[in-house]
Amino acid sequence: MSPLRQYTLLSALTVLLGASIVIALSSGSVSVPVSSIWQQLLNPVPGIEQQILWELRLPRAMAAFVTGGLLALSGVIMQVLLRNPLADPYILGISGGAAVGALSVILLGVASIWITQAAFAGALLSVFVVFGLAGRQQWSATRLLLTGVVVSAGWGAIINVMLTTSNGNNVQSMLFWLMGDLSQSRTGSWHFALLLTGLLLILSQARALNALARGELMAAALGVNVSRLKLLLYFTASILTATAVTVAGSVGFVGLVIPHMLRLLGARDHRWLVPCSVVLGGSFLLLADSLARTLVAPQQLPVGVLTAMIGVPAFLFILHQGARSR
Amino acid sequence: MTVPIVQTRQLRLQMGERLLCEQLNLTVQAGQRLAVLGQNGSGKTTLLHALLKLGSVDEDRIEIDGRALSQWSRAELARRVGILFQDNHDDMPASVHETVMLGRLPHLPAWRWEREKDFAMANQALTTVGLEHLARRDVGSLSGGERQRLAIASLLTQAPTLYLLDEPSNHLDIAFQISTLSLLSATVKRDHSALIMATHDINLASRFCDHTLLLHGDGTYTFGPQADVMTDETLSRAYGCDIRHVVTDAGQFFYPFT
16 A cells, blocks of 8 residues: 555544543433533633533543554554454454453452552453463464463453352443443543653554564564563553453444554555554544433443444444445 | 675574484575475574574574574564565455565665665565566465466565575476476576575475575484485485485476385
8 A cells, every 4th residue: 555545544534532531521312512512622612512521521532532543552462462353452352351450349349549550450460461472482372372261261250250259330330340331430641641652662562563463483583582572562552451341341343443443445555554553442432421321311331342242333334335335 | 705695603503302404504695595404393494583583592502694592673574585485375455466465565764665776676476476467366266386487576576685495496387386496596696696495396405496404303304515415325314215316407306206
């Protein structure tokens, strides 16, 4: 694909991101006209609109963007690391570990501010358990994948025990967490800093990723220090995923589908795929969350439900188009 | 005496616990083409991988350009040594053009995009192997032979000084076997580079190489100028079957009689 087309794609995605932000800020139970969004953002006038924008929608939009960007970036990394198109950020059990942490807090009835910390701790525990079991000596992609999938299944069993033994009230909060939900999400500037750092770090390795996608031996023959690269990829993807999960629970589908959509649109070179994924992943979650808030208003749906509802048809459509044009 | 491109001193090759070859002393000078022959599992691929730091051998016993392999970084080595693998993996989608461009990876500094020269080399290589009309196609849609030609184009784009070919005739029809090896052979002579090719095809080896390494698979080997090594007796011993040569007006050919 020529650089011109890649630039066009990235520009189009950036425009989409802008539109997604506007939609996320203006839609909701009280709709804020686009004209007053600008005014309120640049020059806030105290009032109900100012409160809704600054205290509710903007923080939530920021959380949606960061989560989407982190998950899509992590998905790209995992797919290359495991050289498996079905890989997603959760495949190695990070979300399972985080869920066990978060659900324990809900189950124990501890103050909900601890959910974030417990989820992060659970995610890290899972990262190190999988690495300890699969990563010590020669860690092949298959061994890593199998270990991750099995550890994941183990977490799944614990989650089911927690769900079946809890009372109704807790179960609902647990399900929201498991499906991914942004209603309680808050992000700080460090989330953005982490996303940016991850993006730059992976961009610096983008060409090596192109080589790794053709196999570890090929990458090594082309001068890539494969074992160092794999370590970097594993731990970067893990931290990105763990952070995303602590912001919004395990929002599904973004990390799996966004990279594939972009590959089908022609961005297979990781120097383009990586930044495009962050932008599209962020936009996608912004739009999904806008729908989650408005579709059955005043009730809210977990955003994870919407990512699948939009993602499945969109992905199948692009897949079908791609197959026809070949 | 010029510094050889490859030299091994008392090199020991093994696969797990199994000894393949020991005390291997090998020299490949600029302009030379070495054929590595031997039965399945005799260590041909292991040797090629060892020269590119892809196996576990004592890297102090191998010298590239007179410098111990242990002193080479992977990136440096990739500018000097390129390999054609026995099989290619393409689990992740990529176009033919993108795959060929990977050959430029070792030559580009970090954060630098490919330039006109790099694109020109890639296009030239695709034309050489007759794949230029498929440049935009997805690798997954190619036939086995086309994939092998793509891998060869990628190697040409990498333009190493030492070409390592592992079963280069895999999947190729006869015409392409000959044209590919003629091209590489000519390139090696012209650029004073070198070529090491592991193959099962004794006749391709005898036609395109000037030196032969015969691995017997029991730790021993025979190495030397082709005429010395490729005799009926030595080949028969190495392959464990009766091989005799037939002289035709197009040259001599080897044929198994039992």
